[in-house]
Amino acid sequence: MTDTGGAQIRRLELADAALYRDIRLEALQKNPEAFGSTFERESAQPLSWFEAVIDRADIFGAFLDGKLTGIAGFSAQEGSKQAHKGRLWAMYIRDTARGSGLGKLLVAAVLDHARGRVEMVQLTVVSENEAARRLYSAMGFVEYGYEKRALKQGGRYYDEILMVKFLDEGTAGPAQAMP
Template identity: 80%
Template structure:
């Protein structure tokens, strides 16, 4: 039996779809205000749907002692006029694994993956999620906009902060 490293960040594969499904549903259930999708919508999907998502997307996972404890997605924009932009999406770290710098490691993995592919990475974050706002700021993202009432959950509106990191500014 091979030794399992205590912490590993890697891109998920289709064989990780069941693990991804579990953590994604947990994220949607625990923090419904933070995501555009809903627990009800994704819980109704078969495992093959999650396999397809993992197969076509760049989703990074943080594995702690072999367990998937954090995720972050990356997508490049479509079309020649927007192909210079990437998107960080679906970020979530399980409660028991927070305060271990896994969020920073996941964002760093997405940014490393984006380098050479796009010129900037954008994201949106619910304004009330101050910990995530601080994390993204510490990773070099800057606010460029604010969307009032961006999401509506159970009759309550949530504003989103729009953030960007210009990757060419990292080159010195």
């Protein structure tokens, strides 16, 4: 667990499933355009479903005054040819804590966890989410692709920016030519 300026960052445990469910459903309700899943789908799931998510993935929580205020997930790709890649997903900070630096702490926790497990961390972010794009850029992620109409919510399409951070700076990045 990391304690920084009153904020505590740690991996969620099965005992946190109800807290995770609450913040995840809030995220899906308040920012439906930012996630591949929907509030309707996940709100219908029992608590055991959220426990299973926590059990199979590495989900980090940011706690302020004992309240779960932010989340970010990490998962490594499966299969020998993609095991060098990880993914940052389901990032969300409650409105009351946005702009407080909590997002940077969560991303840093995911990156620290990823080091030694994978060589790169990828993510997607809705192109209109300027605050998230600035955060990820500040944390060393670079854009490498653009997916038009990646998500469709309420009859409207949302484009996504594909971003990557190479954890080993010696590894060939997208700007370097391949032999």
